Amino acid sequence: MxxxxxxxxxxxxxxxxxxxxxxxxxxxxxxxxxxxxxxxxxxxxxxxxxxxQGFDIKKSGDATVVLIGLPSVGKSTLLNRLTNAKSKVGAYQFTTLDVVPGVLDYKGAKIQILDLPGIIEGASSGKGLGKRVLSVARSADLILFVVDVFQPEARNILVRELNNIGIRVDEKPxxxxxxxxxxxxxxxxxxxxxxxxxxxxxxxxxxxxxxxxxxxxxxxxxxxxxxxxxxxGNRVYIPSLTVMNKIDLVNSGFTNELSMRLNYKFVPVSAESSINIEALKEEIYGRLGFIRVYMRRRDGETDFQEPLILRQNADVMAVCDKIHRAIKDELRYALVWGKSVKFGGQKVGLTHRLMDEDIITLVTK
Ligand SMILES: Nc1nc2c(ncn2[C@@H]2O[C@H](COP(=O)(O)OP(=O)(O)OP(=O)(O)O)[C@@H](O)[C@H]2O)c(=O)[nH]1
Ligand SMILES: [Mg+2]
Structure with missing residues (x-):
């Protein structure tokens, strides 16, 4: 058999x-x-x-967010609203057939957002472009579910389809x-x-x-x-955020009723009429859990103007990678001031984990 x-x-x-x-x-x-x-x-x-097998996309920026939703819920409209991208919008299903990237610049962070073709039930077992689309989500830092205000149950389908290909949403390993x-x-x-x-x-x-x-x-x-x-051993665990789109078509009573009835939290927006978009940006930024790290030169001067934007739990190695690929091999140690150390100016190595608003000096050979 x-x-x-x-x-x-x-x-x-x-x-x-x-x-x-x-x-x-x-x-x-x-x-x-x-x-x-x-x-x-x-x-x-x-x-x-x-x-x-997959779409060819290059990760860039400080984090990557993917838009996952049924066809025609407004993913491309939302991408265009959040970023500088111009993804094709259409009043018919499957307008988007490829991955379209955009960049959201927010509070100094460059957040890559990927618009994807719509997902339908059965996608994980090969319907439509399904599997290829879903697998793009594997490397995301955040999944942004986009649902239509008249089809809020779709979220369950999306979670199930991701689950089928080994992507665990909002679960811990x-x-x-x-x-x-x-x-x-x-x-x-x-x-x-x-x-x-x-x-x-x-x-x-x-x-x-x-x-x-x-x-x-x-x-x-x-x-x-x-x-x-x-x-x-090949599961990935990714957090999510849900956007309830097209709220311009309903009144606030309708949205309130949804938030009471549904088993998930959502950010209500209208991508087309630009309602609540700033709040959504803030939610995305918050959910990605960035930290800011300031560089201090050897002479003691700290650059408070342009912090390095890193992900939560980032270590000294991540700082090196951000500055220059080769610097890691040159590093003797780092000096850190802030919440991640017991005392200011503590000597640490590559695996030391940093916290928000730490100050760091890299000491190279
Ligand atoms: N009323 C209303 N219409 C919207 C909104 N956002 C998008 N639309 C409309 O919904 C339709 C589909 O929008 P798209 O952005 O192409 O949807 P999509 O999810 O990218 O669709 P696919 O690429 O086919 O999966 C278009 O006619 C949009 O104008 C919204 O906030 N309110
Ligand atoms: Mg689209």
């Missing part, structure tokens, strides 16, 4: 199985097997297709560490009470992924799907 047949068989098995306490273990195993087969299928497909050992079987070592998965299921799923001897340390109350995510 080939991979596609195996996948089909397990999918059928899953559909037939009722979900209850008794079948939990069985379902968990089936799902793990399915994920493994899908990964194998993916790998063989991308081998066949060569490297021409599960805290699971797998230490391979040479013998002794599988030992499960949870540091919290596991309520959603049994230790036996952890072991059995690990075996599906060819792990026979290991210590599995679990620090979160994980589900079987989260364990599979860890074992598969």
């Amino acid at each position: 080939g991979i596609p047949e195996k996948i089909k068989k397990i999918e059928e098995d899953l559909r037939r199985t009722q979900v209850n306490k008794k079948t939990e273990h069985h379902i968990g195993l089936l799902r793990a097997k399915l994920a493994k087969l899908r990964k194998e299928q993916e790998e063989s497909q991308s081998k066949k297709a060569g490297t021409s 599960p805290k699971v560490v797998i230490e391979r050992t040479s013998s002794g079987g599988i030992m499960v070592a949870p540091t919290v009470k596991l309520t959603k998965i049994s230790e036996q299921l952890v072991k059995d799923i690990a075996k599906i992924y060819d792990i026979d001897n290991a210590r599995i340390i679990i620090r979160d109350d994980i589900t079987d799907e989260q364990l599979v995510d860890v074992l598969t």
